[in-house]
Amino acid sequence: xxxxxxxxxxEDLLRAYTCAGGDAAVLGDSSTGHLAASGxxxxxxxxxxxxxxxARETAxxxxxxxxxxxxxRLAKPVHLCFGVLHAEGTQRIEMRVNIExxxxxxxxxxxxxxxxxxxxxxxxxxxxxxxxxxxxYSETHYHGPHGGVEVIPVARVNVGAGGRxxxxxxxxxxxxxxxxxxxxxxxxRDSVTELNARVFGHGQDDVRIRDAVLLNxxxxxxxxxxxxxxxDDARAEVTGITEGNADGARGHVDCMEIVKDRAVARAIPIxxxxxxxxxxxxEAAIGSVDKRQMETLxxxxxxxxxxxxxxxxGILR
Amino acid sequence: xxxxxxxxxxxxPAGASCAAILxxxxxxxxxxxxxxxxxxxxxxxxxxxxxxxxxxxxxxxEGELLYDGAALAGLKIHERARKGITxxxxxxxxxxxxxxxxxxxxxxxxxxxxxxxxxxxMNPALYRDRMVDRSLSGGERKRIELASLLALKPRLAxxxxxxSGIDMLSTRDIIxxxxxxxxxxxxxxxxxxxxxIALIADRxxxxxxxxxxxxxxxxGVAGHYKKRHCGLCDGTECHYV
Numbered sequence: 001x002x003x004x005x006x007x008x009x010x011e012d013l014l015r016a017y018t019c020a021g022g023d024a025a026v027l028g029d030s031s032t033g034h035l036a037a038s039g040x041x042x043x044x045x046x047x048x049x050x051x052x053x054x055a056r057e058t059a060x061x062x063x064x065x066x067x068x069x070x071x072x073r074l075a076k077p078v079h080l081c082f083g084v085l086h087a088e089g090t091q092r093i094e095m096r097v098n099i100e101x102x103x104x105x106x107x108x109x110x111x112x113x114x115x116x117x118x119x120x121x122x123x124x125x126x127x128x129x130x131x132x133x134x135x136x137y138s139e140t141h142y143h144g145p146h147g148g149v150e151v152i153p154v155a156r157v158n159v160g161a162g163g164r165x166x167x168x169x170x171x172x173x174x175x176x177x178x179x180x181x182x183x184x185x186x187x188x189r190d191s192v193t194e195l196n197a198r199v200f201g202h203g204q205d206d207v208r209i210r211d212a213v214l215l216n217x218x219x220x221x222x223x224x225x226x227x228x229x230x231x232d233d234a235r236a237e238v239t240g241i242t243e244g245n246a247d248g249a250r251g252h253v254d255c256m257e258i259v260k261d262r263a264v265a266r267a268i269p270i271x272x273x274x275x276x277x278x279x280x281x282x283e284a285a286i287g288s289v290d291k292r293q294m295e296t297l298x299x300x301x302x303x304x305x306x307x308x309x310x311x312x313x314g315i316l317r
Numbered sequence: 318x319x320x321x322x323x324x325x326x327x328x329x330p331a332g333a334s335c336a337a338i339l340x341x342x343x344x345x346x347x348x349x350x351x352x353x354x355x356x357x358x359x360x361x362x363x364x365x366x367x368x369x370x371x372x373x374x375x376x377x378x379e380g381e382l383l384y385d386g387a388a389l390a391g392l393k394i395h396e397r398a399r400k401g402i403t404x405x406x407x408x409x410x411x412x413x414x415x416x417x418x419x420x421x422x423x424x425x426x427x428x429x430x431x432x433x434x435x436x437x438x439m440n441p442a443l444y445r446d447r448m449v450d451r452s453l454s455g456g457e458r459k460r461i462e463l464a465s466l467l468a469l470k471p472r473l474a475x476x477x478x479x480x481s482g483i484d485m486l487s488t489r490d491i492i493x494x495x496x497x498x499x500x501x502x503x504x505x506x507x508x509x510x511x512x513x514i515a516l517i518a519d520r521x522x523x524x525x526x527x528x529x530x531x532x533x534x535x536x537g538v539a540g541h542y543k544k545r546h547c548g549l550c551d552g553t554e555c556h557y558v
Binding site: 227256290291292293295296297298299300301302303304307310311313314315316317 | 370372373393394395398399403404406409410412413414415423424425465469
């Protein structure tokens, strides 16, 4: 059953949103579109000319339909803020995003779970990026120290002819908990897709990333770039799939995983070409911190730990 | 007292049955001196650099290295760096997500980056926000490495073949960097296999089969080095002397 949000919860969410790097002032800016939800409750939302935000509370989360109208190019980013501030809870977000033909929008999302001990956050997104449209989506997570959050973002994205879809997923603050990210993007003719993910796992964190780019249109371009660092007893498995299914399609999978302590990482690049005019490449580097990089930084006077920090922060930047 | 004094140094890779790569080598580098180390490929020049810097797997088998009269044995790379020894590798590595300005500030105070970039002929406005990653050409990366050494203001800078590779720096570039080190009072061990580069130095030594076979003026050593391709050297004498 949908719950109403209290003033205190709203203030807590805004405080946590600020801690996570969000700018709470934008939520009060009438010229900026946004949607903020705490648990199952919508805190606030706003559309702007050319942007329709339609959200409602559901039994275990929220449903939101976001549309950017044809040929509208939003000057300001649309801000999304989702979170569960309690130690326990479930938040299921159903998103339907439609960037209509020729439209352009940037989304900045913050997902906040500062006190999670047993929290489940599931995102089920269906995204349509129309012909010549562009969507940039940046999602930054802010997790607490307990590792008790399960994050399950699933997205199915269709990019039309000449469209662009660019995402950045960042989970480098706090414990990951359990992450199971699953994005599949289908790219049309002359489309461009970039999927970037950066995750830092600690303790018993379990990181699973599956990115797939299906280059179905002629001259479609795709890039999957994943950077993962794990330490302690964390586990990571990164699967990057790119299919070149049309003439002139070009794809690349680039995965780097740095492993410390007893952590275990696995990279699975899957590249498939079903058209002789397509080309897909991949590179994967997995292992401990590069010895030459360490020596170079230590020759600048950095201790081994300081050197590792520079390298890890660099790849997660 | 020499800044760096290397006495009877032997280096044999752990577990290897091959001959010593550095074979009873003696070398002294004075305070503020630019010392060129000339040698053909495979004579042990880079190995000597790694031993001085204290790189993993390059612990001397015999002999000693004295820095300011104190033994370097047992000190790790960063501990040697904090005493003023640093090194530019022949092929500098790349760092994702590290800007040039941040890289040049490692181990030193911020604000030295711009002047160091100018000293290696790079416009700070164009480079300080670039990443020290694969977006740089080999030549740009080498210049930034030398700039980072200049920013550190070391007492001893080891430059391993700045003039080698596909993206080698010009003699003019290297002279500019060396001059900057000299003005700051830094000693330089300039490793090279090109005699014209060695002429920049105050003194020079020639390395052959892991031994210093001659030391002296750069002109004298370079002249000797020109005749090096005998293939007969056993490290005890030079067949062209």
